Amino acid sequence: MKHLISMRDLSADKTLQLLKLAERLEKDPSQIDLSRRVMAAMFYEASTRTRMSFESAMKRLGGEVIGMVGTSGTSVEKGETLADTAKIMARYSDIIVMRHPMEGAARYVSEQVDIPVVNAGDGANQHPTQSLLDLYTILKSQGTLKGLKLALVGDLKYGRTVHSLAYALAPFKPTFYFVSPKSLRMPAHILSDLTQKGVSFKEKTTIENIIPEIDIMYVTRIQRERFPDREEYEKVKNAYIITAKLLTKAKDNMKVLHPLPRVNEITTDVDSTKYAYYFDQAENGVYMRQAILATLLGEAK
Amino acid sequence: MKELKVDPIKNGTVIDHIPAGRVQRVLAILKPRATDVVMMGMNFSSKAMKKKDIIKIEGRELTQNEVNSIALIAPAAKVSIIRDFKVAQKSRVEIPKRIEGLVACPNPKCITNAEPMMTIFNLEDCSTRDLACQYCERVFTADEMTHI
Ligand SMILES: [Zn+2]
Numbered sequence: 001m002k003h004l005i006s007m008r009d010l011s012a013d014k015t016l017q018l019l020k021l022a023e024r025l026e027k028d029p030s031q032i033d034l035s036r037r038v039m040a041a042m043f044y045e046a047s048t049r050t051r052m053s054f055e056s057a058m059k060r061l062g063g064e065v066i067g068m069v070g071t072s073g074t075s076v077e078k079g080e081t082l083a084d085t086a087k088i089m090a091r092y093s094d095i096i097v098m099r100h101p102m103e104g105a106a107r108y109v110s111e112q113v114d115i116p117v118v119n120a121g122d123g124a125n126q127h128p129t130q131s132l133l134d135l136y137t138i139l140k141s142q143g144t145l146k147g148l149k150l151a152l153v154g155d156l157k158y159g160r161t162v163h164s165l166a167y168a169l170a171p172f173k174p175t176f177y178f179v180s181p182k183s184l185r186m187p188a189h190i191l192s193d194l195t196q197k198g199v200s201f202k203e204k205t206t207i208e209n210i211i212p213e214i215d216i217m218y219v220t221r222i223q224r225e226r227f228p229d230r231e232e233y234e235k236v237k238n239a240y241i242i243t244a245k246l247l248t249k250a251k252d253n254m255k256v257l258h259p260l261p262r263v264n265e266i267t268t269d270v271d272s273t274k275y276a277y278y279f280d281q282a283e284n285g286v287y288m289r290q291a292i293l294a295t296l297l298g299e300a301k
Numbered sequence: 302m303k304e305l306k307v308d309p310i311k312n313g314t315v316i317d318h319i320p321a322g323r324v325q326r327v328l329a330i331l332k333p334r335a336t337d338v339v340m341m342g343m344n345f346s347s348k349a350m351k352k353k354d355i356i357k358i359e360g361r362e363l364t365q366n367e368v369n370s371i372a373l374i375a376p377a378a379k380v381s382i383i384r385d386f387k388v389a390q391k392s393r394v395e396i397p398k399r400i401e402g403l404v405a406c407p408n409p410k411c412i413t414n415a416e417p418m419m420t421i422f423n424l425e426d427c428s429t430r431d432l433a434c435q436y437c438e439r440v441f442t443a444d445e446m447t448h449i
Contacts, residue, residue, distance in 0.1 A: 006438060082416050104412040104436025123410050125437055 003110040003117045004292055006126045007164055012171055015135065021291035021300055022136050022284070025061075031301070032294045034063035039293065040093035041067030042086070042109075043120070044076070044100040049260065050120050050129075053282070054097050057289035066093060083112045090115045095297055098122075116296035124160050130259060131164040133288040134218075137281045138169075141255045142215055145172040149213055151204075153179040153240050154220035154265065156186040161259050162220055163190055170194060176201035177210050181236040184222065207240055212249045217242070217275075219258045219265050244269040257281050308340065313359045315381040316371070318347065324354035327371050327378075330403070330448055337361050350377070365392065370403055372396040373443045376430065396443065398424050400432065404446040411437040420449070 001014055025032065039058045041051055046069055055065045071077050076085055082105065089096055090113035098106050099120040106119035106126075121127040139145050150169070152162045156178055166176065166186075176194070178186045178201055185203060194201060204210060211217075219242055227233035241264060242256060255277035258266055262278070270276050294300045319327055324341050333339050338359035347353040368380050372394040382390040402419040413420045413436050421435040430443040 008438065082412070083418070100412070101410075102412040102415050103408065103410050104434065104438070107436050108412050108416065108418060122412075123437075 001295060003106075003119075004128050004296065005107050005110055005117065005119045007128045007131050007168055008126075010128065015132070015168075017300075018132055018288070018291050018295060019136055019139055021295065022132075022287040023140070025290045025294070026284075026287040029060055029290065032061050032290070032299050034058065034061040034293065034297060034299060037063040037095070037297055038093040039063055039065050039067075040089040040096050041065060041069070041120075042089055042096055042098040042100075043067065043069045044071060044098075044105070046070060047099050047121060049282075050099065051097075053285045054118075054120065054129075054289050054293075057286045057293055060286070061290055061294065063293070067097075082109065086112050089113075095293060118292060118296065124158070127160055127164065129285070129289055129292060130161055131168045132292070133281070133285040134161070134165050134257065134259075135168055136288045137257060137277065137284045138216055140284065141277055141280075142253060145169065147173050147175075148215045149175045149177070150216040150218060151177040151179050151207065151210055151214045152186075152218045152220075153207060153242075155184045155222045155226065156180040156220075157184040158223070158226045159220045162218065163187075165218065166190060166194060166199075170197045170199050174199060177204050177214065178202070179204045179207050179210070179240065181205065181239050183232065183236065207242075208246070211247065211254075212251065215251065215253060215255070217254065217256045219256060219262075221258075221261075221263055221265055238264070240265060242266045242270060244273050247273060247275050250275055308357075309386055310338075310340075310357050310359045310383055311386055313338075313357065313361055313383050314363045315383060316356045316358075316363075316368075316375070317353070317379045317381070318350060318377045319354040319356065319371075319375045320350065320377075321352035321354055323374050324356060326374055326448070327354075327356060330371050330374075331356075331358075331363070331367060333358060334361070366397075368392065368394050369397045373400075373404065373430075373446055374448070376443070396424055396427065396430060396432075400424075403448060405449050406434045406437060406439075407441055407445050407447070408434065408437045408439050411439070413437075422446075 058065050086109040095116045097118045097120050101123050103123040103125035105122045110117040256275050258278040340357040342355035344352050362382050378394045380392050381388045400422040406413045422432040425431040425433045431440050433440045
């Protein structure tokens with residue numbers, strides 16, 4: 001594995017290796033030393049959470065971080081091409097972590113430079129480190145990835161995270177409940193892909209009745225910017241608010257996940273229940289990114 | 302022989318069964334040289350297609366690669382290489398497995414539309430003629446594509 005650009009490139013074996021390494025690093029980060037290695041963060045749009053998670057991962061393994069956030073004040077503003085910027089960054093660093101609003105930007109950069117490139121989000125296309133940390137979180141909280149029942153809740157139409165997660169879990173024979181307003185349903189082409197892969201799923205517009213059945217509830221935010229029509233947004237924005245009271249019939253092992261930031265879709269009274277797992281999920285992101293950085297830098301043992 | 306409506310050529314290439322109305326687009330892709338003698342036939346009647354267009358290029362034999370580049374807009378085209386007024390070789394066009402620098406990505410958010418770079422599409426499915434952009438990973442049908 002030279003780069004991490006898309007979940008499509010990742011074999012099941014490689015995924016399992018990364019999950020195992022993340023687990024080992026969580027127990028003992030001292031087994032990998034990235035000192036004198038430099039990670040370049042090329043963030044063409046702000047994504048503070050993702051960038052800090054990568055920085056934390058790199059620094060906790062002894063590495064250094066340089067980078068840019070946004071394009072103001074950089075040579076990009078003077079009209080430099082993406083390829084040129086990337087080639088320079090490749091001379092300054094050992095690995096590039098890149099976020100860009102245009103789809104395919106990370107793939108393009110990976111073809112332009114000789115050092116590994118990690119895609120930290122390219123528009124609506126891919127965000128493979130999020131998918132991997134979600135897998136790690138599910139594995140850690142349930143002890144297995146096989147045969148789980150999961151509810152994916154919220155914006156299933158535009159939500160890159162939930163699309164990617166559905167594909168990533170497909171080989172493990174999950175049962176999905178896709179819970180969304182009618183206007184934000186899972187796209188038809190994804191449903192037909194899942195059917196082809198033999199994955200069973202049901203589409204729902206309410207969450208209450210399935211809570212006693214599920215192992216994982218993955219909640220996403222319904223984003224205002226997805227709606228050209230303000231009225232349409234107002235109609236669906238509060239469609240699914242997860243409260244502690246709603247979870248009283250949940251199974252003991254049930255965990256609530258959310259890629260964060262949340263707005264109001266999970267109330268704070270859930271935080272102190274045994275079901276809340278979204279802060280652990282954020283922490284897991286650091287271990288998974290450590291595993292990714294170490295593997296791509298050739299230090300995974 | 303309906304083809305005789307256009308003068309026969311001595312040496313060169315005949316492209317038959319181009320969908321009616323697309324002859325100019327086919328020529329735009331083939332980019333004949335200034336010295337090539339080109340004959341265009343439009344709206345010929347055809348049993349299979351009702352109406353079709355034809356191109357004859359005198360003095361130039363198209364390579365299979367050049368021929369395949371028109372596959373997206375003329376999938377049923379038949380190509381004959383003519384030598385000394387006789388058909389020396391016949392072939393059908395085939396969509397290449399990989400299409401480089403020929404068509405634009407229809408996704409406005411694709412990086413190929415923002416940077417000075419070449420597009421690359423990979424054929425996903427020969428039967429449906431679906432093409433996947435190597436960069437944004439979206440899949441399009443051949444009919445959605447526009448040539449650069
Ligand atoms: Zn594209």
